[in-house]
Amino acid sequence: MSVSVILAPNPSLLTGPGTNTYLVGDGGEVACIDPGPDEPEHLRAIEDAARAMRARITTVLLTHSHPDHRPLARRLAEAVSAPLHALDPGDDGAAPLRDGDVVEAGGVALRAVHTPGHASDHLCFFDAQSRELFTGDHVLSGMTTVISPPDGDMSDYMDSLRRVLSLRPAVIHPGHGRTIEDGVAAVEEYIAHRLEREAQVAEAVRRRGGAVAPIDVVPEIYAAYPQALHAFAARSVQAHLDKLVRDGRAALVEPGDPPRYAVH
Ligand SMILES: [Zn+2]
Numbered sequence: 001m002s003v004s005v006i007l008a009p010n011p012s013l014l015t016g017p018g019t020n021t022y023l024v025g026d027g028g029e030v031a032c033i034d035p036g037p038d039e040p041e042h043l044r045a046i047e048d049a050a051r052a053m054r055a056r057i058t059t060v061l062l063t064h065s066h067p068d069h070r071p072l073a074r075r076l077a078e079a080v081s082a083p084l085h086a087l088d089p090g091d092d093g094a095a096p097l098r099d100g101d102v103v104e105a106g107g108v109a110l111r112a113v114h115t116p117g118h119a120s121d122h123l124c125f126f127d128a129q130s131r132e133l134f135t136g137d138h139v140l141s142g143m144t145t146v147i148s149p150p151d152g153d154m155s156d157y158m159d160s161l162r163r164v165l166s167l168r169p170a171v172i173h174p175g176h177g178r179t180i181e182d183g184v185a186a187v188e189e190y191i192a193h194r195l196e197r198e199a200q201v202a203e204a205v206r207r208r209g210g211a212v213a214p215i216d217v218v219p220e221i222y223a224a225y226p227q228a229l230h231a232f233a234a235r236s237v238q239a240h241l242d243k244l245v246r247d248g249r250a251a252l253v254e255p256g257d258p259p260r261y262a263v264h
Pocket residue numbers: 015019066068069137175176
């Protein structure tokens with residue numbers, strides 16, 4: 001299997017160095033995973049990369065619909081006359097893909113694995129032969145996945161991490177950041193990190209007592225994060241608290257914006 005990565009020109013706090021667009025396949029045919037932002041220079045870069053691989057893009061796949069992954073999909077699919085596939089059909093003509101569906105590119109079979117959590121429509125793509133996994137924003141490298149309710153869901157996210165762990169991935173190709181060479185260890189670390197955060201959130205809310213808004217505990221839990229990320233961190237704290245409520249370990253005492261929680 002050949003894999004080529006094209007970095008999109010959209011670096012930011014949330015996208016790190018930018019979105020990774022992948023070309024994956026064999027025998028002169030490749031699938032493009034996550035075309036990225038709708039930028040003419042990125043479209044050209046993707047077509048150049050396919051040419052360098054001496055391959056034709058025969059299918060376009062989306063891990064999820066966020067604006068740093070999907071907007072170029074329709075234009076690329078039209079430029080190379082290839083079908084477009086996503087879990088959410090959206091409004092760009094994608095054919096719906098379901099969990100377990102297999103898409104072939106040359107000799108490579110990529111299996112769609114539904115992994116809700118970061119986004120409800122999130123898919124990873126797994127090549128069982130090489131055990132390489134394309135994770136979109138489900139597992140990242142060098143940064144943390146934001147879980148923003150209501151479309152983001154921490155209970156789903158933890159279940160989806162355990163699901164990709166069960167695939168025993170050898171190599172992970174993330175939606176942002178560098179290739180991860182020990183996939184299993186990386187996912188195990190992700191799970192451990194989230195459980196540690198969950199415990200920190202529960203403890204911080206319990207210590208404050210009363211009705212606590214997610215943002216109230218961000219400065220102490222995310223002390224190492226730049227201030228500019230605190231609003232996003234509050235989304236993840238809320239996602240942790242919603243999970244704790246579901247698990248019977250916290251109470252939602254005031255619904256609303258922001259919601260307020262208590263842990264006893
Ligand atoms: Zn992304």
